Amino acid sequence: MEDMDEKEYGEYPTLLISSGMYKTELTEKYKNRKKWVAADPKKIYALIPGTILDVYVKPGQQVKRGETILILEAMKMQNQILMPYDGKIKKVYIKPDEVLSKHQLMIEIV
Amino acid sequence: MSLKRNILDLRKRKIEVQKGGGDKAIEKQAAMGKLTARERILAILDENSFHEYDLFVEHLARDFDMEKKVLHGDGVITGTGTIYGSPICIYAQDFTVAGGSLGLMHARKITKIMDHALKMRMPLIGINDSGGARIQEGVNSLAGYGEIFFRNTLASGVIPQLSVILGPCAGGAVYSPALTDFVFVVENISKMFITGPGVIKSVLGEEISMEELGGARVHSEITGNAHFYAKSEIECFEQIKKLISLIPRNNTDKAPVLAPKEPLKKFKIDKIVPGNPRLPYDILNIIKSITDGSEFFEVMEMYAPNIVIGFGRMNGQTCGFVANQPKVLAGVLDCDSSDKAARFIRYCDAFNIPIITLEDMPGYLPGADQEHMGVIRHGAKILYAYSEATVPKITIIIRKAYGGGYIAMNSRHLRADFVFAWPTAEIAVMGPEGAANIVFRKEIEEAEDPEAMRKQKIEEYKEKFANPYVAAAKGYVDQVIEPLETRSMLLHALSVSANKSVSMPKKKHGIPPF
Numbered sequence: 001m002e003d004m005d006e007k008e009y010g011e012y013p014t015l016l017i018s019s020g021m022y023k024t025e026l027t028e029k030y031k032n033r034k035k036w037v038a039a040d041p042k043k044i045y046a047l048i049p050g051t052i053l054d055v056y057v058k059p060g061q062q063v064k065r066g067e068t069i070l071i072l073e074a075m076k077m078q079n080q081i082l083m084p085y086d087g088k089i090k091k092v093y094i095k096p097d098e099v100l101s102k103h104q105l106m107i108e109i110v
Numbered sequence: 111m112s113l114k115r116n117i118l119d120l121r122k123r124k125i126e127v128q129k130g131g132g133d134k135a136i137e138k139q140a141a142m143g144k145l146t147a148r149e150r151i152l153a154i155l156d157e158n159s160f161h162e163y164d165l166f167v168e169h170l171a172r173d174f175d176m177e178k179k180v181l182h183g184d185g186v187i188t189g190t191g192t193i194y195g196s197p198i199c200i201y202a203q204d205f206t207v208a209g210g211s212l213g214l215m216h217a218r219k220i221t222k223i224m225d226h227a228l229k230m231r232m233p234l235i236g237i238n239d240s241g242g243a244r245i246q247e248g249v250n251s252l253a254g255y256g257e258i259f260f261r262n263t264l265a266s267g268v269i270p271q272l273s274v275i276l277g278p279c280a281g282g283a284v285y286s287p288a289l290t291d292f293v294f295v296v297e298n299i300s301k302m303f304i305t306g307p308g309v310i311k312s313v314l315g316e317e318i319s320m321e322e323l324g325g326a327r328v329h330s331e332i333t334g335n336a337h338f339y340a341k342s343e344i345e346c347f348e349q350i351k352k353l354i355s356l357i358p359r360n361n362t363d364k365a366p367v368l369a370p371k372e373p374l375k376k377f378k379i380d381k382i383v384p385g386n387p388r389l390p391y392d393i394l395n396i397i398k399s400i401t402d403g404s405e406f407f408e409v410m411e412m413y414a415p416n417i418v419i420g421f422g423r424m425n426g427q428t429c430g431f432v433a434n435q436p437k438v439l440a441g442v443l444d445c446d447s448s449d450k451a452a453r454f455i456r457y458c459d460a461f462n463i464p465i466i467t468l469e470d471m472p473g474y475l476p477g478a479d480q481e482h483m484g485v486i487r488h489g490a491k492i493l494y495a496y497s498e499a500t501v502p503k504i505t506i507i508i509r510k511a512y513g514g515g516y517i518a519m520n521s522r523h524l525r526a527d528f529v530f531a532w533p534t535a536e537i538a539v540m541g542p543e544g545a546a547n548i549v550f551r552k553e554i555e556e557a558e559d560p561e562a563m564r565k566q567k568i569e570e571y572k573e574k575f576a577n578p579y580v581a582a583a584k585g586y587v588d589q590v591i592e593p594l595e596t597r598s599m600l601l602h603a604l605s606v607s608a609n610k611s612v613s614m615p616k617k618k619h620g621i622p623p624f
Binding site for chain 1: 313314315316331332388389390414415416436437438439440441442446472473475476477478479482512513540541542543544547
């Protein structure tokens, strides 16, 4: 009986909430929600949109934790981006004067 | 000068100032599809009720050759009038005069009418249509904004404050509407943002139009900054009048009471809800089968549509409705719907409007994005708002009332005055499927046919707990009622609550999870 009237609602998507399956419309906001991805400690992203003023490291270079690797100017402030731990630079994705958007990949560490 | 000449001189001065920015600027305003500030005020207010203040105010800018410029009324019209005979204060920024830019005297005209509204305890309507701060007046224009925001805050919860965005409202200017109770926007006309498309392009290289950045639809659907969306200014004015007719003039007053009306016969309350709790229906049909004349004035229709809020009358008395919407996202609570409901509950509480809660929701929306957006903090706002509210609070549990959501949706435990449940109600710590999986995990795992055992256990759990009687046995539900009794039980509860009086612990103010 229940399954029969469920067919009438066939066009509705199903939403799963604590093991319950519900026939319901979804909102655009829900459909466009951001999927979670684990952070990769080897990749350094721009946390704020801005412009690269200077890059101090090259691929293959050994860099100590706390050393400045580049300057990202954003919101009228010259932000020093520091090396998060001792390591070797694998790849540099940006160059001086480049305008970055938020979450753009800047540096990859080996 | 003779008296007659004095009078003629006054009339001439009035006519001159009332031209605003002059014919050319008015033509431009019309070309943008916008009414002028004066036309807007006259369209909102009852005929011949507008009394203008501060018509002859002049600006104070003395730099950049501004002293030579005449700015009629300094770009804003202020005064009082009536809507359906009820007095209100109103101001409208005049875009035809220096782009409606806000200088010190412009702001002083606004703060004067705000002070008046607060002192006389009447609603304030602000019409925003302004290019922003008058740069030539420097920090004085910032001072002006600050003085407006301060008064918005003082007046909050004392008098209703309505903001109408009928043009640009950018930069700091957006914070006055944000501090008020209700924001009205109109398609293609309203634009609200902190930083405009130009700056965003030069700093970030992102190209976005004004409409996509902060148009009427964006604020109605995505940001939740706007409460009422209209296709035209005229439709917007009708919404304003409707709202004013439903709410009290101030926080010591009661909303206007109309003659009672029965709901329309076409809304059959006992034929709307599917028996299967996994299937959707439109909660608006339930609301309309309860309210006077089946009328319901929805607030924030497009934002977080998984919860419905708005005003309807019960035997002539305005009530605030908060209802889960099973048709959208199964009616779950999430960050946005919690914000939406919590603020509305606080509005109703501040202005003595009883709250009717209709509950049918499976719990909170799961997901990393929700958790990371702070669904704990946002969800807590509903608990806070209901717990703190001292107006009559009545809950009808229609179907699902699971877990934390059951507590949040004005449960007995948050001091609801009445909790009624339909026989279809399922009041439980969680849905039968989830609960059976946990409670009978061992039996299911060890069974020869675990799937068959799971189904059997879910049925057992449903039979025993997915009903209103467990909660009713504890007194958490006052009465299990038939759907057709809903309106009469609500009317009974409202009449019993007419003189409700509760005292709360004395405090300066609480610390709600903003």
